[in-house]
Amino acid sequence: MQKIENNKKSRRDFLILASSAMGGVGIAGATWTLIDSMNPAADALAVASVDVNLAPVKEGQAITVMWQGKPIFIRRRTPDEIKAAVNVNMNELVDPQADKDRVQKPEWLVVIGVCTHLGCVPSGQKVSDNRGHFGGWFCPCHGSEYDTSGRIRKGPAPKNLEVPHYRFLSDHSIRIGEEAV
Ligand code: FES
Incomplete structure (x- = not known):
């Protein structure tokens, strides 16, 4: 009887620990939205998926979150940026891909922020950064320019910015690291 009680207690402890760990990931995910650093801690490298609350991001703004050691660029595009994309x-495209094949909702572009x-x-x-001639991103290393869909338009990069696996959990939250269903 004593043994069963102990087992129950260990299991309870494990469940509490497990849910605390999950909570930790959620909090860490929210914190990363504010971090611009490109030097993730070792524990960040191990996180398989990151949930991101998009609600605070206003039209025309972008945030960077870290996922598996890579910066993920999330931009809430303006109507003009969507139209341009x-x-x-x-x-005209080096790596032809329609915008609709790169986004799940036109307003939100999610790409891996690593020049190809x-x-x-x-x-x-x-907005004040150099975005190149196509309104997306400019790589300062050798001058590649990406458009508002993250597609390569000029310079030596051979491919568009990669779109990671992600899915919408609600209208204003996504989970990076899981495929859309
Ligand atoms: S690494 Fe970006 S243009 Fe060379």
């Missing part, structure tokens, strides 16, 4: 002749040339982190997360 959609109205592009596919023949040699891996620098492009600028463009702030």
